Amino acid sequence: MTIDGRMLKELGIGDVEALFADIPKDIRKDRFDLPDGLDEREVVRAIREMLSADLNSEKAPCFLGAGIYDHFIPAAVKSIVMRSEFITAYTPYEAEISQGMLHSMFEYQSLVSELTGMDVVNSSNYDASTALGEAATMCHRILPKKRFLIPEAMSWEKKSVLRNYLRGPGLEAVEYGYDPYTGGLDPVSLAEKMDDNVCGVYAEVPNFFGTIDPAVMRLKEMFPSVPVVIGVDPISLGLLTPPGEYGADIVIGEGQSLGSPMNFGGPLLGIFACRKEHVRKMPGRLIGMTRDNAGERAFCMTLQTREQHIRRSKATSNICTNEALMAVAAAVYLSVVGPKGLEAIAKANISNARNLMTRIDELPGFDAPAFKAYHFNEFVVRTSVRPEKLNKHLARKGIIGGLDLGRHIPRMNEHMLFATTEMHSEEDHDKLIAALREVA
Amino acid sequence: MYRQARYDTRTVFELGGGSDPCVRLKKDLEDAVPDGMMRKGLCLPEVPERDVVMHYVNLSQRNFSVDNGLYPLGSCTMKYNPKFADILASMPSVTSIHPYQDDDTVQGALRLMHRLEQALCAISDMDAVTLQPAAGAHGEFTGMLIAKAYHKANGQDRTEVVIPDSAHGTNPASAAMAGFGVLEIPSNPDGCVDIEALKNAVSHKTAAFMITNPNTLGIFEDQIREIADIVHDSGALLYYDGANFNAILGMTSPGKMNFDIMHFNLHKTFATPHGGGGPGAGPVGVREHLTKFLPVPRVVERDGKYRLDYDRPDSIGKVRAFHGNFAVLVRAYAYILRHGADGLSEISQAAVLNSNYLKSKLTGEFDLPYRTLRKHEFVISARRQAKDRKVKALDIAKRLLDYGYMAPTIYFPSLVEEALMIEPTETETKETLDRFADTLIQISREDPEVVHAAPSNTSVGRVDELFAARNLILTWKDYLAIEKEEKGSR
Numbered sequence: 027m028t029i030d031g032r033m034l035k036e037l038g039i040g041d042v043e044a045l046f047a048d049i050p051k052d053i054r055k056d057r058f059d060l061p062d063g064l065d066e067r068e069v070v071r072a073i074r075e076m077l078s079a080d081l082n083s084e085k086a087p088c089f090l091g092a093g094i095y096d097h098f099i100p101a102a103v104k105s106i107v108m109r110s111e112f113i114t115a116y117t118p119y120e121a122e123i124s125q126g127m128l129h130s131m132f133e134y135q136s137l138v139s140e141l142t143g144m145d146v147v148n149s150s151n152y153d154a155s156t157a158l159g160e161a162a163t164m165c166h167r168i169l170p171k172k173r174f175l176i177p178e179a180m181s182w183e184k185k186s187v188l189r190n191y192l193r194g195p196g197l198e199a200v201e202y203g204y205d206p207y208t209g210g211l212d213p214v215s216l217a218e219k220m221d222d223n224v225c226g227v228y229a230e231v232p233n234f235f236g237t238i239d240p241a242v243m244r245l246k247e248m249f250p251s252v253p254v255v256i257g258v259d260p261i262s263l264g265l266l267t268p269p270g271e272y273g274a275d276i277v278i279g280e281g282q283s284l285g286s287p288m289n290f291g292g293p294l295l296g297i298f299a300c301r302k303e304h305v306r307k308m309p310g311r312l313i314g315m316t317r318d319n320a321g322e323r324a325f326c327m328t329l330q331t332r333e334q335h336i337r338r339s340k341a342t343s344n345i346c347t348n349e350a351l352m353a354v355a356a357a358v359y360l361s362v363v364g365p366k367g368l369e370a371i372a373k374a375n376i377s378n379a380r381n382l383m384t385r386i387d388e389l390p391g392f393d394a395p396a397f398k399a400y401h402f403n404e405f406v407v408r409t410s411v412r413p414e415k416l417n418k419h420l421a422r423k424g425i426i427g428g429l430d431l432g433r434h435i436p437r438m439n440e441h442m443l444f445a446t447t448e449m450h451s452e453e454d455h456d457k458l459i460a461a462l463r464e465v466a
Numbered sequence: 467m468y469r470q471a472r473y474d475t476r477t478v479f480e481l482g483g484g485s486d487p488c489v490r491l492k493k494d495l496e497d498a499v500p501d502g503m504m505r506k507g508l509c510l511p512e513v514p515e516r517d518v519v520m521h522y523v524n525l526s527q528r529n530f531s532v533d534n535g536l537y538p539l540g541s542c543t544m545k546y547n548p549k550f551a552d553i554l555a556s557m558p559s560v561t562s563i564h565p566y567q568d569d570d571t572v573q574g575a576l577r578l579m580h581r582l583e584q585a586l587c588a589i590s591d592m593d594a595v596t597l598q599p600a601a602g603a604h605g606e607f608t609g610m611l612i613a614k615a616y617h618k619a620n621g622q623d624r625t626e627v628v629i630p631d632s633a634h635g636t637n638p639a640s641a642a643m644a645g646f647g648v649l650e651i652p653s654n655p656d657g658c659v660d661i662e663a664l665k666n667a668v669s670h671k672t673a674a675f676m677i678t679n680p681n682t683l684g685i686f687e688d689q690i691r692e693i694a695d696i697v698h699d700s701g702a703l704l705y706y707d708g709a710n711f712n713a714i715l716g717m718t719s720p721g722k723m724n725f726d727i728m729h730f731n732l733h734k735t736f737a738t739p740h741g742g743g744g745p746g747a748g749p750v751g752v753r754e755h756l757t758k759f760l761p762v763p764r765v766v767e768r769d770g771k772y773r774l775d776y777d778r779p780d781s782i783g784k785v786r787a788f789h790g791n792f793a794v795l796v797r798a799y800a801y802i803l804r805h806g807a808d809g810l811s812e813i814s815q816a817a818v819l820n821s822n823y824l825k826s827k828l829t830g831e832f833d834l835p836y837r838t839l840r841k842h843e844f845v846i847s848a849r850r851q852a853k854d855r856k857v858k859a860l861d862i863a864k865r866l867l868d869y870g871y872m873a874p875t876i877y878f879p880s881l882v883e884e885a886l887m888i889e890p891t892e893t894e895t896k897e898t899l900d901r902f903a904d905t906l907i908q909i910s911r912e913d914p915e916v917v918h919a920a921p922s923n924t925s926v927g928r929v930d931e932l933f934a935a936r937n938l939i940l941t942w943k944d945y946l947a948i949e950k951e952e953k954g955s956r
Binding site for chain 2: 027028029030032033034036037042045046047048049050052053054055057058059060061062063064065066068069070072073074076077078079080081082083084085088090092093094096100102104105106108109110111112113114115116117118119120121122123124125126127129130131132133135136137139140141145146147149150152153154155156163181183184186187189190191193194195196238239240243263264265266267268287288289290291292293294302305311312313314315316317318319320322323324325326328329333334335336337338339340341343344345346347348349350351352354357358360361362364365366368369373376377380400417418421426427429
C-alpha cells in the first residue's frame with residue numbers, strides 16, 4: 027500500500043500519523059516481529075516449496091474417509107466457483123444487485139431439499155459437526171428437554187463439537203450402543219436410554235463404520251414424539267431412501283462431497299434441513315423467492331428476524347459468515363452430474379467398497395468388513411498389524427492409508443476404517459492390496 | 467451509469483425443457499442396499515453441462531462483487547483480494563490433502579499452520595492462537611467457551627457477558643449460545659463505551675466484556691486501558707472482536723490494549739475473498755493464562771517436526787471437525803508474507819486515510835454524528851435527507867446500486883438515525899473515492915421520485931421482501947405448489 031499524499035494535503039495534515047492521534051502513546055505498537063514483505067513471485071515460491079513434499083491424493087491414492095472424502099470434482103464446478111463475481115462477493119444484503127448469489131443459493135436449497143426429502147434447507151452451516159450441534163439445540167427449542175441421544179459409533183470429534191454446542195442450553199449428550207455384529211444401532215440400548223427427558227435422537231446413515239443401517243428408518247415410528255435427526259452423506263442419497271421419507275425432523279450432513287475438495291479439512295459445507303413446521307426455529311440463512319416491483323421473479327434473504335443481526339441474543343444461532351461458496355459448488359455439482367450421474371456415482375462408491383473389502387478380507391491377518399452389513403464407501407477392517415505401523419508402511423509405498431479407529435472408539439484399537447470412492451481405479455486397489463500383503 | 471446484466475430468471479429446474487425432471491432409478495445394484503432403503507426416484511434437473519455452465523455464468527453476471535467495483539460495506543471490510551492467494555489455495559498440495567493423514571506426510575501444511583499462528587501472535591501480541599474456528603462468530607463462540615472454562619477452573623460461577631449496544635449482533639448471539647446472560651450497556655454521547663455504565667454493569671457475575679476497537683462507528687475507544695482495568699478488577703475477561711482489526715494493524719494491538727481473548731476475521735483483515743457469505747476463518751488468540759483451554763489439536767514443534775497434539779486435558783475440546791478452514795488459512799498466510807512487517811502497518815494507514823478522506827468529502831452534505839476522527843469506517847446520517855426530502859438511507863442505498871456501487875451497511879449501528887456505514891478500505895484509489903463521494907452527493911440532491919424508484923439498472927427492480935416473508939417460497943417444490951394453487955383458483 028502507498029499513502030496518497032494528495033489526500034493528506036486535502037485533509038490539511040502533513041503526515042498519516044495524525045490520523046492515529048486518538049491511540050494513546052502507551053498502547054502504540056512500535057515494531058512487528060515479522061520479516062519484511064516479499065514480492066508476489068517470492069511468496070508463490072515460498073508456499074509452493076513449503077507444501078511440495080506433502081503427500082496428497084493426486085500423488086497417492088487416499089483411503090481415508092471418516093467425514094471427508096476424495097470425490098471427483100467436475101471442471102465445470104471449479105470453473106464456476108472460481109468466478110470473481112461469486113468468490114469476491116459478500117453476503118447478499120442488497121438483493122437487487124446480488125441476484126446471482128441469491129438465485130444460486132435458492133437452487134442449492136431446492137436441490138438439497140430434493141436430495142434429502144426435506145422441506146427447508148438453510149444456505150449452510152460450517153460443517154457436519156457444527157450442523158449437528160445446531161440440530162441438537164434446535165431439538166431443544168422444539169421439545170424443551172435436557173438429553174440428546176447420539177450413537178456411540180460416531181467420530182469423537184463430532185461428539186466433542188456437539189458437547190460444546192450443548193453447553194449453552196445445558197444439555198447432555200447420552201450415547202446409545204451399536205450392534206457388535208452388524209455395526210448398526212442397537213435398538214435395545216437405544217430404548218434403554220430413551221426417557222421423558224430426551225429432546226432428540228441422532229443417527230447416521232451411512233454410519234461411522236460405513237454401514238447402511240436400515241434401523242434408522244424405524245426411529246420415528248419408535249419415538250413419534252421425539253425429534254429425529256439424521257446425518258447423511260449426500261452422495262449416498264443418489265441411491266438411498268431420503269430421510270424425509272421416513273419421518274426425519276432434521277437432516278444434517280457433510281456437503282464437502284458435493285463438489286468441494288478435501289482441503290485438509292476445510293472449508294467444508296454443513297448441510298442443514300428440516301420440516302417446514304420448524305422453520306422459525308432453524309439456524310442460519312434462508313433465501314426465498316419473491317418478485318420485484320415490476321412483478322418479475324426475484325430472490326432475497328428471508329426470515330431474518332431469527333438471525334443474529336436482528337434478534338441479537340435471542341437469535342436461533344450466531345451464524346453470520348457461513349460456507350456460501352461451497353453451497354454454490356454443491357448446486358453446480360448436482361446440476362452437472364444430474365440424477366443419473368449421482369446414481370452412478372453412488373453405485374460406483376458401493377461397488378468399489380465391495381470389491382476392496384472382498385480383496386482385503388482375502389489377505390491373511392485382515393478381516394473385512396468387520397461388521398456384517400451393507401456398506402456405502404467405507405468399511406471397518408480388523409487387522410493384526412498395529413494401524414500406525416501399517417499406515418507408515420503404506421505412506422512409504424505412496425499410499426494414504428486408513429483411519430486408526432482406536433482414536434475414536436478406544437476399544438477398537440485393532441481396527442481401521444478404509445474408504446474408497448469413484449476416484450479409485452482397479453490399479454489403486456491393486457497397489458493397496460500389494461502393500462498390505464507385505465505387512466501381513 | 468451502470469447497467470447490470472438482465473438474463474431470464476429461470477432456475478436450473480426449468481432448463482431441461484420443462485419435462486418432469488424425476489428419474490426412476492435403475493435396480494441393477496439392489497442387492498447392495500438393505501430392503502426398503504433403495505430410493506425410488508430422484509428429482510434433480512437433467513441438463514447438459516453446456517447449459518448448466520451457461521446458466522451459472524449468466525447468474526454470476528447478475529451478481530456484484532469486489533472485483534466489479536467499490537464495495538464500501540461498513541463493518542465487513544470488503545477489500546480487494548490479490549489473485550495469487552487464490553491460485554496458491556487451489557494447488558493440489560492444498561486441496562488434495564486429508565486432515566487425518568499421518569503427521570509425517572503433511573509436514574508442510576502443519577508448518578504453514580504453525581507459522582501462521584506465530585505471525586498472528588506477533589501481529590496481535592497474544593500468546594497463543596488456534597486456527598480452528600470457521601468464521602468470526604464461530605471464533606466468538608470459541609472465546610466464550612474459553613471464558614467459561616477459565617472461570618470454572620477458578621471455581622467461579624460467572625453467568626453474564628456485558629456488551630455495548632453498538633456491538634455486532636454476533637457478540638450477544640455468541641455469548642447467549644455459550645449459555646451466558648447478555649447485559650447490553652448504552653454508549654455515551656461520544657459513541658464510545660459509557661465508563662459509568664460499564665462500572666455499574668460489571669460484578670462478580672460478569673464473565674467477560676466484549677468489544678471491538680475501533681468500534682462500529684469507526685471511533686477508537688481511547689479509554690481502553692481504563693476499560694480493561696475496570697473489567698479485570700471485577701475478575702472478568704476482556705474480549706476483542708477482531709472485525710475491525712484492519713484499522714489498527716501495526717499501530718496498536720489487542721495485546722497492547724490488555725485484551726485477554728480475541729478473534730481474527732482472516733477473510734477481512736488478511737484478505738481472503740468472502741465467497742458470497744463464506745467461507746471465512748475466525749482464529750482465536752489468547753493470553754498465557756488461557757492457553758491451556760484452547761481447542762485441540764494444537765500444532766506443536768518437537769525436534770524439528772510438527773505434530774498435532776491432542777493430549778491437552780484442560781482444552782475445551784473441539785469447535786468444529788478437523789483443523790480449520792485450511793484453504794482460507796493458506797490465503798491469509800500468503801497475504802501476510804506478501805506484506806510483511808513493513809506493509810501491514812501501511813495497510814491500516816491507507817485504510818484510515820481513505821476513510822477520513824471520504825468522510826471529509828461527505829460531511830456537510832450528510833450529518834456526521836460524534837467526533838470527527840475516524841479509523842477504517844464512519845457512519846453518516848441521512849436524517850436531514852429523510853426529513854426534508856423523504857429520501858431515507860434505504861433509498862440512497864438502492865440508488866447507489868444504479869451507479870455501480872455496492873451500498874454501505876444501513877441502519878446499523880442503531881444509535882445513529884438513518885445510518886449509512888461506510889468502509890472504503892485501503893485498496894481504493896483517490897479517484898474511486900472522489901467518484902463515489904460525488905455520486906452520494908448527487909443522489910442526496912436528486913429528484914426524490916427517481917431515488918424512490920431505484921434501483922432501475924440492476925438485474926431486477928426493488929425486491930419485495932415482505933412478499934418473501936409472507937409466502938415462504940424456499941424451494942422449487944414450494945414454488946410449484948403455489949403455482950398449482952394459483953392455477954386451481956383461477
